[in-house]
Each structure stands twice: as C-alpha cells, then as structure tokens.
Amino acid sequence: MNEKIYGLMAEFDTPGAVLHAAEKVRDAGYRHWDVFTPFPIHGLDKVMGYRNSNVGWVSLFMGAGAFFSVVVLIWFANTFDYPLIVGGKPMFSAPMTFVPSYIMLIMGAAVGALVGMLGLNQLPRLHNPLLAKKRFDLVTRDRFVIVIGANDEKFSGPETRQLLESLGGTYIETVEEPE
Amino acid sequence: MAESINIEELKKLAPPAELRRAPVIEGNQGLGWLTDKLSAFAEGKVPGWWWLCFIPAAFAAAVIFPICLFYQVFTGVGVWGNNHPVMWGWDIVNFIWWVGVAHAGTLISALLFLTRQHWRTTIGRMAEAMTVFSVAMAGLYPAIHVGRAWFDWFMFPIPNSNGLWPQFRSPLMWDVFAVNTYLVVSSLFWFMGMIPDFASMRDRSTTRIRRLIFSFLAMGWTGSAWQWHNYEKAYVVLCGLCTLLVFTVSSIVGLDFCTAQIAGWHATIFPLYFVIGAVFCGFGMMLLLLISLRKLCHLENIITRAHIEKVAKLTLVSGLIIDYIYLMEFFIAWYSGDPYERWVFEHRLFGHTYLVFGWMLIGINVGVTQLLWFKKIRQNLVLLFIIGLLINLGMWTERFVIVVGSLYQEFLPANWGKYTPTMWDVGLFIGTLGAFFTLYLLFVKFLPMIPISEVKGVLPQGDPHHPLGGQRKGGHS
Numbered sequence: 044m045n046e047k048i049y050g051l052m053a054e055f056d057t058p059g060a061v062l063h064a065a066e067k068v069r070d071a072g073y074r075h076w077d078v079f080t081p082f083p084i085h086g087l088d089k090v091m092g093y094r095n096s097n098v099g100w101v102s103l104f105m106g107a108g109a110f111f112s113v114v115v116l117i118w119f120a121n122t123f124d125y126p127l128i129v130g131g132k133p134m135f136s137a138p139m140t141f142v143p144s145y146i147m148l149i150m151g152a153a154v155g156a157l158v159g160m161l162g163l164n165q166l167p168r169l170h171n172p173l174l175a176k177k178r179f180d181l182v183t184r185d186r187f188v189i190v191i192g193a194n195d196e197k198f199s200g201p202e203t204r205q206l207l208e209s210l211g212g213t214y215i216e217t218v219e220e221p222e
Numbered sequence: 223m224a225e226s227i228n229i230e231e232l233k234k235l236a237p238p239a240e241l242r243r244a245p246v247i248e249g250n251q252g253l254g255w256l257t258d259k260l261s262a263f264a265e266g267k268v269p270g271w272w273w274l275c276f277i278p279a280a281f282a283a284a285v286i287f288p289i290c291l292f293y294q295v296f297t298g299v300g301v302w303g304n305n306h307p308v309m310w311g312w313d314i315v316n317f318i319w320w321v322g323v324a325h326a327g328t329l330i331s332a333l334l335f336l337t338r339q340h341w342r343t344t345i346g347r348m349a350e351a352m353t354v355f356s357v358a359m360a361g362l363y364p365a366i367h368v369g370r371a372w373f374d375w376f377m378f379p380i381p382n383s384n385g386l387w388p389q390f391r392s393p394l395m396w397d398v399f400a401v402n403t404y405l406v407v408s409s410l411f412w413f414m415g416m417i418p419d420f421a422s423m424r425d426r427s428t429t430r431i432r433r434l435i436f437s438f439l440a441m442g443w444t445g446s447a448w449q450w451h452n453y454e455k456a457y458v459v460l461c462g463l464c465t466l467l468v469f470t471v472s473s474i475v476g477l478d479f480c481t482a483q484i485a486g487w488h489a490t491i492f493p494l495y496f497v498i499g500a501v502f503c504g505f506g507m508m509l510l511l512l513i514s515l516r517k518l519c520h521l522e523n524i525i526t527r528a529h530i531e532k533v534a535k536l537t538l539v540s541g542l543i544i545d546y547i548y549l550m551e552f553f554i555a556w557y558s559g560d561p562y563e564r565w566v567f568e569h570r571l572f573g574h575t576y577l578v579f580g581w582m583l584i585g586i587n588v589g590v591t592q593l594l595w596f597k598k599i600r601q602n603l604v605l606l607f608i609i610g611l612l613i614n615l616g617m618w619t620e621r622f623v624i625v626v627g628s629l630y631q632e633f634l635p636a637n638w639g640k641y642t643p644t645m646w647d648v649g650l651f652i653g654t655l656g657a658f659f660t661l662y663l664l665f666v667k668f669l670p671m672i673p674i675s676e677v678k679g680v681l682p683q684g685d686p687h688h689p690l691g692g693q694r695k696g697g698h699s
Binding site (some may be wrong): 056057058059061062063065067077078079080081082083084085086087088090093094095096097098099102116117120121124125127129130132139140142143145147149150152153154156157159161163164166167168169170171173174178179180181182183184187 | 252253254257379385386388389390393395396399400403406407410411413414418421422424425426441442443444445446447448449450451452453454455456459460463464466467470473506534545674675676678679683684685686688690691692693
C-alpha cells in the first residue's frame with residue numbers, strides 16, 4: 044500500500060446529529076474538515092464559520108461590466124461609428140441605452156452567478172477521492188458525512204477516529220488518496 | 223412581571239386545525255424513500271403512455287415542423303396569411319403566446335422561491351423546463367418572421383461589410399436582446415438547479431453509461447458545506463435575476479406594440495398588460511402539465527392537491543388583474559374620445575369579421591376564470607384541466623384580437639383588409655407544439671423532474687431543529 048491517506052469519514056443519520064457533531068469537531072480545533080449533506084442544512088454555515096459568499100460579488104461585477112460595455116457599444120455604434128438620427132433626438136443620451144444595457148446586465152449577472160458558484164466550488168472537478176468511496180454515494184440520498192482531512196495539523200488516525208466515534212459517527216472509514 | 227410566560231411551553235402547543243399548514247409531501251416516509259420515489263420515473267422503464275404521447279409529438283416536431291419551416295424560409299413570408307394591412311399574423315400571435323407560457327414557469331420557480339413558499343419546491347423544476355422549451359419556441363418566430371432568416375445576424379451588433387449597426391432605440395431591437403437573454407438565463411437557472419440532482423442520479427446509477435453521463439453533468443458535485451454555501455447564494459441571485467426577467471421580457475414585447483401609432487396598440491398599459499397576460503396564460507399551461515404528469519407519473523403524494531389548488535388560486539389572481547386591464551382598455555378607449563380607438567374597441571365585440579374572437583376572449587378570460595373562486599372547482603382536477611386548456615385558448619385568442627383585430631381596419635378605410643391563416647401558419651404552430659412536447663417528454667423521462675435535494679430540504683426530516691431531523695435537547699450553541 045503506497046497510498047496516502049486523504050482523511051477520515053464518518054456518517055450521521057440526521058441533520059441535527061451532523062450539525063451537533065460539526066460543532067464539536069470545530070470546538071476540538073480542527074481546521075481542514077468538511078460536512079457533506081444531501082441538501083443545505085440551516086445553521087451549518089454558521090458552524091463552519093463561513094461569511095457571506097462571494098458569488099454575489101462575482102455576479103455584480105459581471106453584471107455591471109456587461110451593463111457598461113453595452114452603453115459603450117451603443118455609443119460607439121449609433122453615435123460615433125455611424126451617427127444615426129432618430130426622430131430628431133440627441134445622438135446619445137442615457138435613457139436610450141438603458142433597456143439593452145439593463146437586459147445585458149441580467150445576462151452578465153446570471154452568467155456571473157453560475158460561473159462564480161462553479162469557480163468558488165472548484166468545479167468541474169474530474170477526480171475526487173471521496174467519490175471513490177461506496178458509502179459516500181449515500182450522501183446524495185439520506186446520509187450526512189463529516190470528513191476530517193489528513194492534512195490537518197491536529198489529525199492523528201486513532202485520536203480523530205475516537206472523536207468521530209464519540210460524536211455518534213458510524214461507518215468510520217479511511218479515505219485513501221491515490222498517488 | 224408576576225407571571226412569566228414560558229416560551230418553550232407555548233411552542234409545544236400545536237396551532238388550531240384551521241391554521242395548520244398542509245405538509246409539503248403526503249405520506250412522508252423519510253429522505254431515502256423520497257429519493258427513490260423522485261428518481262423512480264427517470265430510472266424506470268419507459269411506460270406505454272409516454273410512447274403514446276411521444277410518437278405524435280415527435281412526428282409533429284420531426285416532420286411537420288421542418289417542412290413548414292423550410293418551405294417558409296425558402297419561399298418567403300407570403301406563404302403565410304400575412305398581407306397588407308395585416309402584416310403581423312399568427313407568427314407574432316404565437317410568438318407572444320409562447321413567451322407568455324414561459325413566464326409563469328419563471329414566476330413560479332423564482333418568485334415563489336424568493337417569497338419562501340415551500341410548496342414551490344415540488345413543481346419548480348417542471349415550471350423551469352416549461353420556460354426553457356417555450357422560450358426556444360417563441361424565439362423561432364421573430365427569427366423567421368423577418369423574411370430572410372439568413373440575415374438574422376444583422377440584428378446583433380456584429381461589425382459587417384455594410385458598416386451598419388442596429389438601431390438601439392427600437393423596441394424590436396430590445397426584443398432581440400430580451401428573448402435571447404431570457405433563453406440563456408432560464409436555461410442557466412434550470413441547469414444550475416439540477417446540478418445536485420445530477421449528483422444524486424450519478425450516485426444511484428447502476429450502469430456504467432448512466433454513471434458516466436451523470437458524472438459529467440454533475441461536474442464533481444459532492445454536497446460539501448462550502449459547495450452548498452456558494453450554491454445557495456448563486457441560486458438566490460439567479461432567482462432575483464429571473465424575477466426581473468419576468469417583468470422585463472413581456473414588457474418589451476408590450477413596448478413593440480405601444481410605441482406604434484395603431485389604434486388599439488398605442489396604450490401605456492401594454493407592458494403591464496403583456497406581463498400579466500403572459501403569467502395568466504402560463505399558469506393555464508402549468509395546470510395542464512401538473513395535473514397530467516401527477517397522474518401519469520404517480521406523483522400524487524408529491525404534487526398534492528393543495529399545491530394544485532395554490533396554482534389555481536394564482537391563476538385566479540392573475541386572471542382578475544387581466545379582467546381589470548380589459549375593463550380599463552375599454553374605458554380608456556371610450557374616455558379618450560379618440561374616434562379611431564373607439565372604433566377599434568367597438569369592433570372587437572360588435573364588428574363583422576372577428577367578433578367571435580372578442581367574445582371568446584371575454585367568455586374565457588373573464589367568465590371561465592371566475593369559476594376558480596369556488597373551492598369545489600379548485601379541487602376538481604378534471605375541471606381544472608379543462609379550465610387550464612380553455613385559458614390557453616383564451617389567451618391565444620387575446621393575442622389574435624390584439625394583433626389582427628387592431629390591424630385589419632386601420633386609419634384609412636381604403637386600406638382595410640382581412641386576414642386568414644394558411645395551412646403553413648397552422649402547420650408551423652402544430653410543429654412548435656410538437657417540438658415543445660417532445661422536449662418536455664424527454665425531460666420528464668431522462669432528467670430529475672422534481673428537485674430531489676430541494677424537496678428534502680423542506681421536509682421535517684431535513685430540519686435540524688425539528689424532532690424528526692434529529693433535534694437535540696437544549697438546542698445548539
């Protein structure tokens with residue numbers, strides 16, 4: 044066996060149990076660990092100490108970028124490159140650019156939300172050692188899993204296993220990382 | 223205070239029966255059961271009724287649709303009934319109708335998410351799929367209505383050898399942006415919502431090919447707290463953006479009309495009118511799809527009668543707003559004192575050519591809608607199905623009355639004319655219907671049609687602060 048250890052995984056039955064266990068893992072001082080659930084659990088963000096997700100900012104910047112690019116495009120197309128007189132109105136004015144720019148803002152912001160979500164989550168990810176575990180398939184069904192990474196400073200096989208056991212974790216397994 | 227009220231004791235008292243909410247899922251047997259139940263249809267054998275619906279739909283999509291499309295593109299718009307003075311015929315009527323069908327899907331999914339309506343989780347995905355496919359059908363019509371479809375790229379701001387640019391002040395130009403954005407954004411929204419469910423399908427797959435396809439679609443989703451954290455944020459942002467689109471796209475379609483000088487079109491109420499009309503029509507379509515799929519896919523426990531009743535109530539609300547707008551349209555036509563306006567509106571109901579459509583509009587959109595006031599009718603699925611069908615017909619008629627009814631007798635009597643659709647108009651509409659239902663049936667069969675992860679999240683088993691979700695005594699720190 045020349046496989047490195049990726050971490051230790053433990054299963055829990057209910058969202059309440061996993062939330063409680065997550066609090067204890069956090070209090071034990073671990074830093075490289077994660078909770079895997081079939082659906083978002085209310086209160087878990089707080090336990091994990093996550094602050095407001097940056098997806099909103101990505102979306103805002105992409106949206107604002109799209110908005111102003113279209114304003115510039117309209118100015119370039121209808122005022123600079125080929126001045127177009129329509130109904131004796133000014134060549135360029137803010138209101139005339141609003142609707143197309145606003146729609147492209149929505150487009151940009153929506154693409155930003157998806158791209159931002161995938162980027163921050165480091166998806167698409169072709170390989171993940173966790174997905175090789177048979178029991179891990181149940182995470183998208185009805186199981187709640189805590190994985191403590193082997194790269195954590197506090198990680199030590201028997202102690203970490205004992206902690207997970209004391210929290211009521213079942214099916215505690217070692218996750219291997221292929222070389 | 224002499225007596226302190228014990229909050230914990232109060233919480234334990236159940237609310238009175240009439241205030242208790244119906245559970246989102248009936249016969250709930252836990253998260254695993256739900257996962258099996260929701261993925262059963264996409265994983266099971268193809269049932270007979272599916273083929274029975276699919277074969278005619280696919281025939282319309284694969285045979286009638288391309289024949290009508292290519293004949294029109296190669297010959298010209300003249301193969302349709304469009305001719306002076308009615309230059310906008312079924313093509314535009316159907317365009318607005320399809321955009322309308324799309325809108326309710328977004329409204330149900332996005333707006334009800336923002337207002338935290340838990341029952342929306344069960345029908346959201348179906349509504350989104352309806353949106354994506356019907357926007358695709360809608361977008362086709364303006365593209366070929368221009369006559370020379372191979373010049374469609376002129377509508378986009380692409381540098382070309384003529385040195386010309388689109389005219390960005392025109393609502394018709396805004397339409398290009400709006401419909402394309404709607405298609406892209408609603409597809410993104412639909413797709414993003416499915417990522418966790420693709421992961422679920424991946425983990426459940428029994429064959430290698432299934433696993434490969436769903437692994438590819440799920441993109442390595444594991445459901446970690448960090449992933450959900452970003453996902454939820456992205457989802458709420460997308461919901462907000464989609465809600466904006468509901469109010470934008472149809473408003474712009476309305477602007478196509480109200481910036482024209484034609485009597486019957488030149489009204490400030492049009493943007494709102496088109497948005498509400500779109501939503502109303504879409505709710506009709508939603509009723510059709512929900513009631514039939516609930517029965518055919520055995521989802522009686524998931525899409526409960528309470529959910530369908532809520533959709534019916536929303537239909538009633540949007541129907542009442544539409545009725546108010548009809549009233550206002552007629553009132554303003556009279557109050558404006560404009561003889562042309564009065565003429566058009568009088569001839570909608572008492573003209574000599576299209577009066578039957580005017581009365582159909584009143585009869586269905588104003589008359590039939592009122593049936594939804596009655597709880598007995600809202601709970602009768604057969605009647606609701608028929609009402610949904612009628613609403614679709616009624617709203618199609620409304621667009622016909624607006625488009626054709628305002629054009630055929632314009633300002634100069636010498637220009638008056640008639641409009642009759644040809645078989646190519648009818649064929650193309652049947653083709654788009656076929657394409658829509660083909661796509662929808664494929665979606666229902668192969669993709670998770672009910673959001674598996676979202677439904678789990680609103681169950682008591684999914685709530686960490688509920689006894690069924692494993693709540694601990696004393697709560698969490």
